Amino acid sequence: MITLSSDFGSPYPAAMKGVIADRTEARLVDVAHDLPRQNVQAGAFWLREVLPYFPPAVHLAVVDPGVGTDRGAVVVRAGEHAVVAPDNGLALPAARRLADDLDIFGLDYRGGAGDWLPDPASSTFHGRDVFAPAAARVHETGVDAVASVPGIEPTGEYVDLRLPEPEVGEDGAVGEALAVDGFGNVITNIPGEALEGHFEEHVKANGVWASTRRTYAAVDEGHRVITVGSHGNVELAVNQGRGDETFGVYAGGRVSLQWS
Amino acid sequence: MITLSSDFGSPYPAAMKGVIADRTEARLVDVAHDLPRQNVQAGAFWLREVLPYFPPAVHLAVVDPGVGTDRGAVVVRAGEHAVVAPDNGLALPAARRLADDLDIFGLDYRGGAGDWLPDPASSTFHGRDVFAPAAARVHETGVDAVASVPGIEPTGEYVDLRLPEPEVGEDGAVGEALAVDGFGNVITNIPGEALEGHFEEHVKANGVWASTRRTYAAVDEGHRVITVGSHGNVELAVNQGRGDETFGVYAGGRVSLQWS
Amino acid sequence: MITLSSDFGSPYPAAMKGVIADRTEARLVDVAHDLPRQNVQAGAFWLREVLPYFPPAVHLAVVDPGVGTDRGAVVVRAGEHAVVAPDNGLALPAARRLADDLDIFGLDYRGGAGDWLPDPASSTFHGRDVFAPAAARVHETGVDAVASVPGIEPTGEYVDLRLPEPEVGEDGAVGEALAVDGFGNVITNIPGEALEGHFEEHVKANGVWASTRRTYAAVDEGHRVITVGSHGNVELAVNQGRGDETFGVYAGGRVSLQWS
Numbered sequence: 001m002i003t004l005s006s007d008f009g010s011p012y013p014a015a016m017k018g019v020i021a022d023r024t025e026a027r028l029v030d031v032a033h034d035l036p037r038q039n040v041q042a043g044a045f046w047l048r049e050v051l052p053y054f055p056p057a058v059h060l061a062v063v064d065p066g067v068g069t070d071r072g073a074v075v076v077r078a079g080e081h082a083v084v085a086p087d088n089g090l091a092l093p094a095a096r097r098l099a100d101d102l103d104i105f106g107l108d109y110r111g112g113a114g115d116w117l118p119d120p121a122s123s124t125f126h127g128r129d130v131f132a133p134a135a136a137r138v139h140e141t142g143v144d145a146v147a148s149v150p151g152i153e154p155t156g157e158y159v160d161l162r163l164p165e166p167e168v169g170e171d172g173a174v175g176e177a178l179a180v181d182g183f184g185n186v187i188t189n190i191p192g193e194a195l196e197g198h199f200e201e202h203v204k205a206n207g208v209w210a211s212t213r214r215t216y217a218a219v220d221e222g223h224r225v226i227t228v229g230s231h232g233n234v235e236l237a238v239n240q241g242r243g244d245e246t247f248g249v250y251a252g253g254r255v256s257l258q259w260s
Numbered sequence: 261m262i263t264l265s266s267d268f269g270s271p272y273p274a275a276m277k278g279v280i281a282d283r284t285e286a287r288l289v290d291v292a293h294d295l296p297r298q299n300v301q302a303g304a305f306w307l308r309e310v311l312p313y314f315p316p317a318v319h320l321a322v323v324d325p326g327v328g329t330d331r332g333a334v335v336v337r338a339g340e341h342a343v344v345a346p347d348n349g350l351a352l353p354a355a356r357r358l359a360d361d362l363d364i365f366g367l368d369y370r371g372g373a374g375d376w377l378p379d380p381a382s383s384t385f386h387g388r389d390v391f392a393p394a395a396a397r398v399h400e401t402g403v404d405a406v407a408s409v410p411g412i413e414p415t416g417e418y419v420d421l422r423l424p425e426p427e428v429g430e431d432g433a434v435g436e437a438l439a440v441d442g443f444g445n446v447i448t449n450i451p452g453e454a455l456e457g458h459f460e461e462h463v464k465a466n467g468v469w470a471s472t473r474r475t476y477a478a479v480d481e482g483h484r485v486i487t488v489g490s491h492g493n494v495e496l497a498v499n500q501g502r503g504d505e506t507f508g509v510y511a512g513g514r515v516s517l518q519w520s
Numbered sequence: 521m522i523t524l525s526s527d528f529g530s531p532y533p534a535a536m537k538g539v540i541a542d543r544t545e546a547r548l549v550d551v552a553h554d555l556p557r558q559n560v561q562a563g564a565f566w567l568r569e570v571l572p573y574f575p576p577a578v579h580l581a582v583v584d585p586g587v588g589t590d591r592g593a594v595v596v597r598a599g600e601h602a603v604v605a606p607d608n609g610l611a612l613p614a615a616r617r618l619a620d621d622l623d624i625f626g627l628d629y630r631g632g633a634g635d636w637l638p639d640p641a642s643s644t645f646h647g648r649d650v651f652a653p654a655a656a657r658v659h660e661t662g663v664d665a666v667a668s669v670p671g672i673e674p675t676g677e678y679v680d681l682r683l684p685e686p687e688v689g690e691d692g693a694v695g696e697a698l699a700v701d702g703f704g705n706v707i708t709n710i711p712g713e714a715l716e717g718h719f720e721e722h723v724k725a726n727g728v729w730a731s732t733r734r735t736y737a738a739v740d741e742g743h744r745v746i747t748v749g750s751h752g753n754v755e756l757a758v759n760q761g762r763g764d765e766t767f768g769v770y771a772g773g774r775v776s777l778q779w780s
Contacts, residue, residue, distance in 0.1 A: 263534075295531070314537075475644055490644050
């Protein structure tokens with residue numbers, strides 16, 4: 001199985017699917033192609049939340065503001081999974097959820113891979129010209145044997161990325177909005193545990209009062225609610241409305257909660 | 261085959277696909293994940309229009325404004341098909357199109373299902389934590405044998421839903437907008453047969469004159485047209501424009517046609 | 521393998537997938553269902569850019585402003601590929617990329633096909649009622665044997681479509697915007713070769729100065745850049761912004777470049 005994730009919108013991902021289908025019979029599963037545009041941290045968050053639900057697979061993931069510069073490409077082995085991605089940290093948070101120990105390989109796509117990956121010198125579409133052939137090749141070779149692929153070698157030099165950590169204290173917590181989902185719910189990096197002992201109360205989020213509840217539907221339509229989302233993190237939401245607009249917080253923004 | 265329908269947008273459905281792929285080799289087909297948000301009636305309409313075209317399958321369907329409350333979950337058997345959904349009526353109109361006689365089962369997802377479905381006590385994402393595992397389980401067990409799954413038992417208590425019926429008279433018809441499609445076409449519950457004898461005329465829709473034609477393209481670009489859509493119902497449309505905005509009618513709104 | 525492309529949005533394509541899955545076990549791959557609405561030339565461009573990456577397949581493609589009129593339907597055989605589409609030229613540019621020599625067949629969907637394709641007399645949804653059954657039938661019969669399908673016969677009468685050609689001269693080039701992608705990049709029909717010798721300069725596009733670079737990221741965020749896209753054509757773009765709005769050029773619009 002090969003999963004595909006990108007910020008390419010449509011119809012570019014279809015070219016990646018064609019390239020892969022031309023090289024392997026592997027089952028293809030689209031994860032998302034509307035990851036936040038060129039936002040590596042938000043993409044890394046979503047991949048971390050979604051990829052661990054899959055059985056062992058090769059995961060093609062591309063959010064790549066540096067395409068066309070000299071940024072590298074990596075294959076991150078996490079147990080029986082592999083993530084093929086640009087070397088910008090995108091793959092790391094998901095890979096660390098998939099397995100405790102990672103093996104990180106560089107992919108030399110500038111002539112070092114030999115026949116299976118011609119140098120895409122002028123390409124602005126590495127999803128199609130580098131990462132799709134690489135994902136197919138890793139799948140066909142097997143995740144265990146990935147180091148046997150020409151151009152793929154263990155590396156200690158790669159761009160790491162760790163999602164920001166919140167500060168949780170007695171009186172509240174300060175964190176960051178990791179992402180906003182399509183419903184407008186603001187997903188923070190503040191762990192849901194921080195809200196324990198403060199449910200069924202009113203809490204200030206960035207200076208605005210809101211009810212703390214275990215579900216969105218526990219407040220009336222249009223009312224602000226602070227809850228814990230399916231990823232286990234604190235969310236700022238509005239029942240059947242948009243939390244991002246109501247709280248005025250967007251991906252990357254600061255979130256401050258005060259419960260006393 | 262397992263089909264997936266929801267109002268989850270992206271990338272949440274990918275977690276459901278991962279959960280299912282981790283449990284079964286069944287083929288996965290996305291129906292839609294942009295069903296009208298939290299609108300059970302409109303979702304039920306679309307499922308009714310689309311699911312009957314599929315061969316026998318397990319259909320996972322989630323539009324679920326009551327997630328996190330004590331609403332139940334159902335498995336609706338319709339011939340060789342099964343629909344796994346929240347107990348809010350979403351599945352019923354489609355199931356009645358799929359088969360004349362239905363068998364309705366409750367799914368006890370609060371500890372009654374045993375090992376295969378741990379109690380998702382705090383979940384706000386039942387699509388991933390309840391319905392996806394249940395769809396996989398029903399598929400693996402077989403639709404015929406669904407009652408042998410722990411936690412799935414016949415029930416006479418469930419939330420029913422029937423789409424509203426129009427009134428068709430001599431002088432016109434009064435109905436409801438069931439949905440608006442992505443083109444802006446307003447899909448009513450008024451049967452296409454009501455227009456017979458009134459094509460190639462002008463008819464008033466909510467007080468506005470429009471041409472009745474058998475196709476959108478039979479009026480000039482930008483002109484109002486009342487036609488019969490692919491689902492057999494009367495539609496209010498604008499050729500290469502948006503019927504919803506032009507007629508001022510949205511999902512759930514009243515539609516009154518007068519032909520004399 | 522059967523690929524699906526349309527401008528139907530959602531959830532209409534699911535009915536096509538159901539119809540096909542009911543007739544064949546063929547693997548289904550969605551290319552795109554958000555092709556520019558009723559814009560045959562832009563759809564033809566995207567199909568030309570994407571379909572050649574696939575292995576031999578039957579390609580179902582529907583952008584069909586003439587649905588419900590007497591426009592015909594075609595099956596275009598291009599080597600081991602076949603494109604099933606309305607007879608409006610949509611299939612031709614892609615087919616010509618897929619193979620040098622084409623065989624073009626008419627599909628008689630008005631009673632001439634016999635049992636396998638009932639006359640969809642009143643249909644406004646030929647994607648579901650004509651093209652999906654036809655794609656399944658062509659797949660099951662085999663692309664080589666397509667002429668053996670009742671209702672499918674060689675034809676010399678079909679609507680052709682060739683994408684417009686640019687004029688490239690000493691001082692610049694004049695062409696047309698073929699499409700705008702989801703990033704807002706304006707894709708012209710001017711070949712990337714026209715820019716050779718003019719990179720790392722400033723060039724006027726429709727009277728506005730912009731930098732010519734080999735990648736988007738080579739200019740600062742928010743700056744105008746003229747580059748060569750993944751399809752090999754000149755693009756008008758803004759790094760992390762929208763080229764269409766900034767240059768004021770939309771699909772079908774004239775693009776004039778002056779480099780001296």
